[in-house]
Amino acid sequence: MLRTLLWKDVRLNIVVLRLAAILVVVSYAGMAIQGVTSGIEGQFRGGLIQMIIWGGSAMSHTCLQFSLATLSANLIASERADCSAEFLTYLPITRKEVLYSKGLLLLGTCAVASTVHFVGMLGAAWLSDLPLNDLANLAIGLLFISAAGWGACGIGWFASCYMNSNSTSLLTLIVGFPAVNVALWTVVRFFQLEDRSNAIFVSAWIGIGIAGFIWGTHHFVNRIEP
Amino acid sequence: MTTTLVELSDLSMRYAAQLALDSLNLTIKSGAVLGLLGPNGAGKSTCLRLLVGIMRASGGQVRVFGKDVIANGTAVRQHIGYVPENPQLYPWMTVAEVMRFASAAYQNWSSSLADDLCRTFELPKDRRIKQLSQGMKVKAALLVALAHRPRLLVLDEPMSGLDPLARDELMEIFVDLKHQETECVIFSSHHIDDVTRIADEIAILNEGRLLVHESMEAMLLDTKRIEAVLVDGRLPGFDLPQVVWQYVNRRQWSVTVHPFDSSLINTLNASDAISSTSVEDLSLEQIFKDWIKGTKTQC
Numbered sequence: 150m151l152r153t154l155l156w157k158d159v160r161l162n163i164v165v166l167r168l169a170a171i172l173v174v175v176s177y178a179g180m181a182i183q184g185v186t187s188g189i190e191g192q193f194r195g196g197l198i199q200m201i202i203w204g205g206s207a208m209s210h211t212c213l214q215f216s217l218a219t220l221s222a223n224l225i226a227s228e229r230a231d232c233s234a235e236f237l238t239y240l241p242i243t244r245k246e247v248l249y250s251k252g253l254l255l256l257g258t259c260a261v262a263s264t265v266h267f268v269g270m271l272g273a274a275w276l277s278d279l280p281l282n283d284l285a286n287l288a289i290g291l292l293f294i295s296a297a298g299w300g301a302c303g304i305g306w307f308a309s310c311y312m313n314s315n316s317t318s319l320l321t322l323i324v325g326f327p328a329v330n331v332a333l334w335t336v337v338r339f340f341q342l343e344d345r346s347n348a349i350f351v352s353a354w355i356g357i358g359i360a361g362f363i364w365g366t367h368h369f370v371n372r373i374e375p
Numbered sequence: 376m377t378t379t380l381v382e383l384s385d386l387s388m389r390y391a392a393q394l395a396l397d398s399l400n401l402t403i404k405s406g407a408v409l410g411l412l413g414p415n416g417a418g419k420s421t422c423l424r425l426l427v428g429i430m431r432a433s434g435g436q437v438r439v440f441g442k443d444v445i446a447n448g449t450a451v452r453q454h455i456g457y458v459p460e461n462p463q464l465y466p467w468m469t470v471a472e473v474m475r476f477a478s479a480a481y482q483n484w485s486s487s488l489a490d491d492l493c494r495t496f497e498l499p500k501d502r503r504i505k506q507l508s509q510g511m512k513v514k515a516a517l518l519v520a521l522a523h524r525p526r527l528l529v530l531d532e533p534m535s536g537l538d539p540l541a542r543d544e545l546m547e548i549f550v551d552l553k554h555q556e557t558e559c560v561i562f563s564s565h566h567i568d569d570v571t572r573i574a575d576e577i578a579i580l581n582e583g584r585l586l587v588h589e590s591m592e593a594m595l596l597d598t599k600r601i602e603a604v605l606v607d608g609r610l611p612g613f614d615l616p617q618v619v620w621q622y623v624n625r626r627q628w629s630v631t632v633h634p635f636d637s638s639l640i641n642t643l644n645a646s647d648a649i650s651s652t653s654v655e656d657l658s659l660e661q662i663f664k665d666w667i668k669g670t671k672t673q674c
Contacts, residue, residue, distance in 0.1 A: 153479035160467065232463035238429045239459070240480040241452040 150242060154250035158224070162254065165223050169216030169258070176212055177205035203273035210266040210291065214298025217259055222305030222322045224251045225369060226315040244370050255302070267291070293351060300354030301326045303361025310365035310372075329357060379441070380405050380527055380559045381426060386435035388421050388583075395421040397583040398435065403559060403576075410574030410591075411563040412663050418583040419563040420460060423531045426561070427457045439527065453482055456520030456557070460532040462512050466505035470498050470515055474522070481523035489522035496548070510541030517548070521557075530562035534569060542569075549573050567660040577659070579666050586666050587633070591659070598662045599635035600655040603628040603643055611648040615639065619662075620669035631657065631665040 159166065184200045228234040237247060274287055301322065308321035333353050337346045381403040388396040396418045403409055413419045424430050425437055428444040428451060437444040439451045464473050470493065478484040493500060496514040498507075504515060513533055520528060530549070534542045549562075550573060564570050570577065571591075578588040587594070598619065605626045615621075621630040628649075632639065635654075643652050657665070 150479050153476055157465065157476060161465070231466060232461070233465045235429065235459060236463050236465065239427050239452065239455075239457045240477065241449045242480050243449050 150246060151250055151253070154242070154246060155253060158250050158254045161227060162220055162223055165216065165220045166258070169213065169220070169262075172212035172216060173209045173262070176209035177201055180204035180208060199273045199276060202269045206266040206269035206273070207287075207290075210263065210270070211294050213259070213262045213266065214294060214301060217255065217298055218301035218305045218322055218326070219319065220258065220305075221255055221302040222309050222318040223315045224255065224306070225309040226312045226318040229312070230314045230316070248366065248369065255306075263295070289347070293347060296351040296354040296358075299358035300329065300361075301358075303358030303365075304329070305361075307361035307365040310369040329353075378405050379403070380407075380439065381561070382436075382438040383422070383426070384436045384438070386422070386425060386437060387433050388418070388425060388430070389433040395583050396425070396432070399580075399583070399585050401578060401585055401588060403561065405558040407576045408560045408574050409562070409576040409578060410570035411561060411578050411580060412567070412570060413563070413580035414667055415565075416582075417580040419580055420531050421583075422580065423457075423529050423561065423563060424459075427455055427529055428452060453523070454526040456523070456525035456528045458513065458516045458520050458530045458533050460535050462516030464504045464512065464515055464519070467503060469501055469503050470507075470518075471500040473504065473515060473519065474500075477519045477522070483523045485522055485524060488524065489518060492518045492521055508541070510537050510545065513537065513541075513545060514548075517545075524557075526558045528557045528560045528562075530560070532563050532565065534564060534566060542566075546572065567658075567663060571659050579663060581667050581670050584670075586670065593634075594662060595656070595659065597634035598631065598657055598665075599633075600629060600631050600657055600661070600665075601639070601643065601652055602655060603630070603652045604650045606648055606650050609648055611643070611646040613642075613646075615643075618669070620665040631662075631669070633662075 181197070181201045183204070184197050225234075228237065270287065270291070304325045305318065305322040308318035308325070309315070312318040312321065330350075333350055337343060337349055342349060379402055381401070383399050383401040386396055386399040386401075387394070399418075399422065411419050411422065421430070425432050426439065426444065428437070428439075428448040431445055440454060442451055444451050465476070468476065474486075474489050474493070478486065478489070492498075496511075496518060498511060498514055498518065504512060507515065517533070520530075533549070534545060537545065546569060549560075549569075560573075562570075562573070575591050576589065577591055577594050579586045589597075605623075605628050608623075608626050610623065610628065615630060615632065617632045617634060617636075619631040619633050621628065623629075640652055640654065643649050
């Protein structure tokens, strides 16, 4: 059953997945154009290809966070929006199976894309002439982007579990994520914690992500209506 | 041997401030074709959705095949076929994809039966659900509901929104269903004619309460309208038992009773307040209306 549900979820979210794929292509293509026109590939021992892999992967990984957050906001609410969620509930399928399928799609997309990006970026960076310090900064940058993406996914998932329309859940994500960041930044400025702002932002995003997923899932499993 | 297939005990459902079902008790045995009647907002759809386990009740319990429908939802739904009021299959799927999707969910899914039904219903397998007419969508939902040979078939206003031709066509299908292997059919409808053709048991719901549940035969046989002419426009000084609905217009007193007992006529004729009486049979539509009007009068 899980395979069939996964097939259905892929088809149901095909627009978001296609958009994610387009962003990947645009990221690498954009980096290739920049490499050719700016000539900065000279910093890389492997030349243009290495630069495309590194820069393209970093850009694509950033874009991936938007795609994953959009996917998480769309996963459950889109089925409520077209009322097909009811069809799913009167079939002999448990809500856990429904959740496994959606979770698998979200985590699977994240895992596959992230692995490609990480391997690409680290491999390209390792082979470059970049000093160790820059590699550490790169790792921190990746962690920062990933944590922000996780937080956005949590908000999207939470909204998707509560809302009856994917437009509303996407709107909640679009408004909610910047609002959380503004709130965090205000706290950092108010308490003069600028020197620890990275750690604060990362921990807050991870916390918000975990809370969003747990709270949303709990609501979905216990919701009276489909 | 008839066994209890469905048992609703003290079933209540509340949506915010509105009580959709109020302590509903209903038992349905195997072999029954139950027509669930009620005006808009009576609680029919809520009752059927709770029965299938799509929603959780605010109070009470639903047992289907002797099992709690919430605790054993997946196991119970393996043997239930359900067609909601507006079937919402995935609009982007083709009919063939819907069949493949549903076949993965049901252990008893019969591909040959599904193909047969597809032919019988003249459903184009390669057509997307969103391209089908409302009648075709109902047929597609009915195919999903039947192809796993359910023990219990639940149809929630299946004729709603259909043109007369599509209704007639579907009615023929439903009449045929009575002779198939499904142990029990429960369906709700606004159309009394449809219910009369298919059902052999009737349950009338109003404002979330079950007013009556009887066999069609007993309902038609035991519900009578007594037309009495009053001597001076005043009712007799005793209360009639089993009054469903009554209406007084000058010297004319119309009273619908259930169950009807012929001794009632003797009692009425013996009264000084009544000059004459007559007894009328009622159609199911009249009976339904009287039950609903009766509750409104009491309120």
